Amino acid sequence: MRTVAGAGPRPLPVATIARTAAMVLALAVAAGGRADAATFAYVANHQANNVSVVNVGTGTVATTIAVGAAPYGIAVAESRGRVYVSNHLGGSVSVINTDTQAVVATIPVGARPAGIATSPDGTRAYVANFGDGTLSVIDAVGNTVLVTIPVGANPNGVAVRADGARVYVANSGAGTVSVVDAATNEVTATVTVGTGPAGVAVHPGQPRAYVVNTGSATLSVIDTNSNTVVATVRTDGYPTGVAVAPGGNAVWVTNALDDTLLRVETAGNTVAQSVDVGPYPAGVALSPDGAVAYVATTEGDVLVPVNTATGGVGTAIPVGDGPVSLGRFLYQQPDGVFANGFE
Amino acid sequence: MATADGLEAYVIARRTARSSPLLLIPFLVCGAAAAEAPSPADGPKTLGAPGSNLVYTPITACRIVNTEATAAGPIAAGATRSFSGIGEASYTAQGGSATDCGTVGVVATALMLHVTAVTPTLAGTATVYPFNTTRPGSPSLQYSAGAVVNGAVLAQIPNPPQASDFTIHSSATANYTVDIVGYFAPPQATALQCVQSSLSTLDIPAGGFATLFSPVCPAGYAKTSTSCDTTSTLAYLTITAISGCQARNTSASLQQLNAQATCCRVPGR
Numbered sequence: 104m105r106t107v108a109g110a111g112p113r114p115l116p117v118a119t120i121a122r123t124a125a126m127v128l129a130l131a132v133a134a135g136g137r138a139d140a141a142t143f144a145y146v147a148n149h150q151a152n153n154v155s156v157v158n159v160g161t162g163t164v165a166t167t168i169a170v171g172a173a174p175y176g177i178a179v180a181e182s183r184g185r186v187y188v189s190n191h192l193g194g195s196v197s198v199i200n201t202d203t204q205a206v207v208a209t210i211p212v213g214a215r216p217a218g219i220a221t222s223p224d225g226t227r228a229y230v231a232n233f234g235d236g237t238l239s240v241i242d243a244v245g246n247t248v249l250v251t252i253p254v255g256a257n258p259n260g261v262a263v264r265a266d267g268a269r270v271y272v273a274n275s276g277a278g279t280v281s282v283v284d285a286a287t288n289e290v291t292a293t294v295t296v297g298t299g300p301a302g303v304a305v306h307p308g309q310p311r312a313y314v315v316n317t318g319s320a321t322l323s324v325i326d327t328n329s330n331t332v333v334a335t336v337r338t339d340g341y342p343t344g345v346a347v348a349p350g351g352n353a354v355w356v357t358n359a360l361d362d363t364l365l366r367v368e369t370a371g372n373t374v375a376q377s378v379d380v381g382p383y384p385a386g387v388a389l390s391p392d393g394a395v396a397y398v399a400t401t402e403g404d405v406l407v408p409v410n411t412a413t414g415g416v417g418t419a420i421p422v423g424d425g426p427v428s429l430g431r432f433l434y435q436q437p438d439g440v441f442a443n444g445f446e
Numbered sequence: 447m448a449t450a451d452g453l454e455a456y457v458i459a460r461r462t463a464r465s466s467p468l469l470l471i472p473f474l475v476c477g478a479a480a481a482e483a484p485s486p487a488d489g490p491k492t493l494g495a496p497g498s499n500l501v502y503t504p505i506t507a508c509r510i511v512n513t514e515a516t517a518a519g520p521i522a523a524g525a526t527r528s529f530s531g532i533g534e535a536s537y538t539a540q541g542g543s544a545t546d547c548g549t550v551g552v553v554a555t556a557l558m559l560h561v562t563a564v565t566p567t568l569a570g571t572a573t574v575y576p577f578n579t580t581r582p583g584s585p586s587l588q589y590s591a592g593a594v595v596n597g598a599v600l601a602q603i604p605n606p607p608q609a610s611d612f613t614i615h616s617s618a619t620a621n622y623t624v625d626i627v628g629y630f631a632p633p634q635a636t637a638l639q640c641v642q643s644s645l646s647t648l649d650i651p652a653g654g655f656a657t658l659f660s661p662v663c664p665a666g667y668a669k670t671s672t673s674c675d676t677t678s679t680l681a682y683l684t685i686t687a688i689s690g691c692q693a694r695n696t697s698a699s700l701q702q703l704n705a706q707a708t709c710c711r712v713p714g715r
Contacts, residue, residue: 191567259591298593318592343568343569360588
C-alpha cells in the first residue's frame with residue numbers, strides 16, 4: 104500500500120498554516136496508513152468529458168472513463184457498485200459499474216444537471232437540474248427517472264440525510280435550500296440561506312445541513328429538525344464545495360477564488376484552518392476515516408490530498424482537464440478488490 | 447493711413463524714375479507654402495497617431511453574443527471561446543443579432559462591450575481579452591453561482607483583423623451575452639474648415655510703398671494665408687507673409703491694394 108504523497112510529478116503550494124516538510128512527511132505517513140488501496144476517487148473532468156478513477160492509495164489514475172458533456176457532480180452507491188455522474192452540458196446522468204469501470208446506462212434528465220446524490224441504500228439518485236429548476240428522482244435500479252420535482256431557481260448541490268428521509272437541494276438562483284421528503288417526493292420546506300448557494304452536505308449524526316453561499320461568502324448551518332438557519336459562518340472568498348468529516352467534528356469548504364480549503368469546526372461553527380490547495384478548488388471529499396481530504400482543483404487539473412490533522416498538502420495527482428466533482432466522489436470498494444481484478 | 451476696414455497701413459510715398467511694366471500677383475497663397483514639413487526624426491505625433499490617439503464612436507447597443515442561443519451552449523468551466531466583435535454581416539452564429547450592428551467596414555482597435563454572465567453554475571470569473579493573446583491575470587467579471595452579473599469591458603482587438611476578435615475565459619460554466627456599444631478606431635484625416643475674411647483695401651500713391659495687413663479672422667480660426675492684389679495692372683506688388691501684403695506703386699497714378707485672409711480651423715464645436 105502506497106501513500107498519496109510522492110506519487111505525482113507536480114507539487115503544489117504548501118499549507119498556509121502548516122507547510123513544513125515534516126508535516127508533508129506526516130501526511131504521507133498518515134494517509135499511507137489509512138487510505139485504503141481500495142479507495143478510489145471518481146473525478147469528473149468537466150472539460151475533458153470523462154472521469155478519472157484515481158486509486159488514492161497509490162496516487163495514480165487507474166483508468167479514465169468517457170462520459171457525457173461537461174461532467175460535474177459525482178455520487179457513489181457502494182452497496183450497489185455504482186457511481187453516478189451528472190453531465191452538465193449533456194443533460195444526462197452516466198451510470199458507471201465499478202466492477203467493470205464502464206458506463207452501463209445513460210439517463211436523460213433535465214437541463215444542465217449539476218449536483219447529484221444517492222440514497223443510503225443506493226436505490227435512488229437525486230440530480231439537480233440547474234437549467235430548469237427541477238430535481239430528477241432516479242430509480243437507480245431501473246435507471247429511469249421516477250419523477251421530476253420543481254424546486255428553486257438554478258438548483259445546484261444535493262445531499263441526502265443519513266437516514267435517507269430528506270433530500271436537501273441548494274438553489275443557487277434563489278438563495279434557498281429546498282427540503283424534499285424522500286417518501287413523497289414533495290418539497291416540504293424552503294429555507295432561505297445566503298446568495299448563490301452551491302454545495303450542500305449533511306452531518307452524519309446530528310440534525311445539521313451545511314450549505315456554502317458563493318455570493319455572500321458564508322456557510323449556512325441548517326437545523327434539519329426545524330428547517331431553520333441556526334448559524335452563519337463567514338468564509339470570505341467564494342465558497343463552492345463542502346463536505347462533512349465522517350466523524351462529524353469538522354466541515355471542509357473549498358474557497359474557489361481564494362484557492363484554499365477551509366476547516367470549520369462544527370462545535371463552535373468557527374473557521375479553524377485555511378490551507379492553500381491550488382487554483383480554483385471545487386469538489387471536496389473525505390476519506391472514509393476522515394484522515395485525508397481530497398480536493399479537485401478545476402484550474403490546476405489535479406486532485407490534491409490534504410492531511411486533515413495537520414493541514415499538510417500532499418503531492419497532487421494529475422487528472423483530466425477541468426475537474427469539478429461536486430459531491431461525494433470517494434468510493435470504497437468493500438473487499439478491496441473489484442470483480443474484474445481492477446485495483 | 448487708414449484702410450477701408452480700419453486696418454492700419456504704412457505707406458511710404460516716393461517717386462520712381464522708371465515706369466514699371468506689368469507685374470500682377472493675384473491672390474498668391476503663401477501660408478501653406480510656408481508650413482514646415484515634418485522631419486522623420488520628429489517621430490509620430492501624439493495628435494492623430496493611429497495606434498494611440500484613437501477616436502471613440504458610440505453605437506446603439508447591439509447583441510453580438512448569446513451563448514444560450516448557440517448549439518455550443520454555455521462556456522464550460524475553465525474553457526475559452528473566441529468571438530467576432532465587428533465587421534460581420536450577421537452575428538446569429540454567435541447567438542447574436544441578425545444585423546451587422548452597423549460595423550461593416552469599420553477598422554477598429556478596441557471595442558466597448560457590455561458583457562453579462564448568466565447564471566454561472568459556480569462562483570468564478572470571466573476574462574475578456576484579445577484573440578490569440580495570453581490571458582491576463584486580472585478578470586473582467588466576478589460572479590457567484592446562479593447570479594446574473596454584467597459589466598462594461600473595453601476589449602482590445604487584433605489589428606489587422608484575425609479569425610476572431612476577442613476571447614472569453616470562464617472559470618465556471620456559464621452562459622454569456624455580449625453587446626457592442628461602441629468602438630475605438632484610428633483617427634481619420636479631416637479637411638480643415640476654411641472661410642475667407644472680408645477685404646481690406648489701401649490706396650497707394652504713385653511711387654509709394656505700403657504694407658497692408660489682411661483682416662483678422664473670426665474667433666476660433668487661424669489665418670493660414672493672405673491673398674493680395676491690386677486693381678491696376680500697373681502696380682508692382684511684393685508679398686511678404688501670411689498676415690499681409692507689401693506693395694510698391696511703380697505707376698504714375700494712385701493704385702489700390704487689396705488684402706484678404708484665408709481663415710481655417712479644425713472642424714468641430
